[in-house]
Amino acid sequence: MTTIDLSEVTSADLEAVSQISREADVDPDDCYQCGKCTAGCPMAHEMDLVPRQIIRSLQLGLYRRVLTAKSPWVCAQCQVCSVRCPQEVRIAELMLAVRHAAKREGLRPVRETDIFDDIFVSNIRSQGRNNEVFLAAFYNLQSGHLVQDVANVPAMVARGMIGPRINHVKDKAAVRRIVDKVLKKGSSGSSDSLDTPSSPSSSVAPSSPSSPGQRDGDAQ
Ligand code: SF4
Ligand code: SF4
Numbered sequence: 180m181t182t183i184d185l186s187e188v189t190s191a192d193l194e195a196v197s198q199i200s201r202e203a204d205v206d207p208d209d210c211y212q213c214g215k216c217t218a219g220c221p222m223a224h225e226m227d228l229v230p231r232q233i234i235r236s237l238q239l240g241l242y243r244r245v246l247t248a249k250s251p252w253v254c255a256q257c258q259v260c261s262v263r264c265p266q267e268v269r270i271a272e273l274m275l276a277v278r279h280a281a282k283r284e285g286l287r288p289v290r291e292t293d294i295f296d297d298i299f300v301s302n303i304r305s306q307g308r309n310n311e312v313f314l315a316a317f318y319n320l321q322s323g324h325l326v327q328d329v330a331n332v333p334a335m336v337a338r339g340m341i342g343p344r345i346n347h348v349k350d351k352a353a354v355r356r357i358v359d360k361v362l363k364k365g366s367s368g369s370s371d372s373l374d375t376p377s378s379p380s381s382s383v384a385p386s387s388p389s390s391p392g393q394r395d396g397d398a399q
Contacts, residue, residue: 185239192242195280199237203276207237209266216260216270226250230260230270237273251277252289294321304358307348311341
């Protein structure tokens, strides 16, 4: 069992956790640690902190712990956890907000996920839609996994799943505007809606963990 010293949690950590909460528009304090999210998570076996532990760590203000965790980068954003939660805690959004926070601080605990995401988004931004061939080629080059999935290529070509033809969308500029708006939201940590300009009163109140020393329970 890992021992956690809550006296090391600073006010800056608490504010940073509150920012994650605001960006996700989710209050971790709504969680009562039943574990249903973790029981249904298809990626839990790959995580260093399972979803329930990520939430508990956020409740306790353990900012550095969640920021360096692999879990948010392994999360497939499948939403199973959010659907299963009896408290309607949208864990997937929290996972994403943690990733954004880590990126803002120059951290990427799972390098491959970051590389894949960047190429995927760049692909959508420039072409209006994803191109599997470009995605795979650039990912393999940048990640150094040069022959990853190469053995599957002949079968994918034969089934028409991939090919040299690029299907352009009609209005690439519109897609680019949407992507840029989403990227701006992620890089700023804003909880603004994409469609509705925010007003200060529309923000969800930040999670305000009380003094770390007053919190009981573990983050295990
Ligand atoms: S399912 Fe919801 S209440 Fe239960 S541990 Fe997960 S986040 Fe907390
Ligand atoms: S969204 Fe992420 S954390 Fe939630 S169940 Fe899916 S993989 Fe697990």
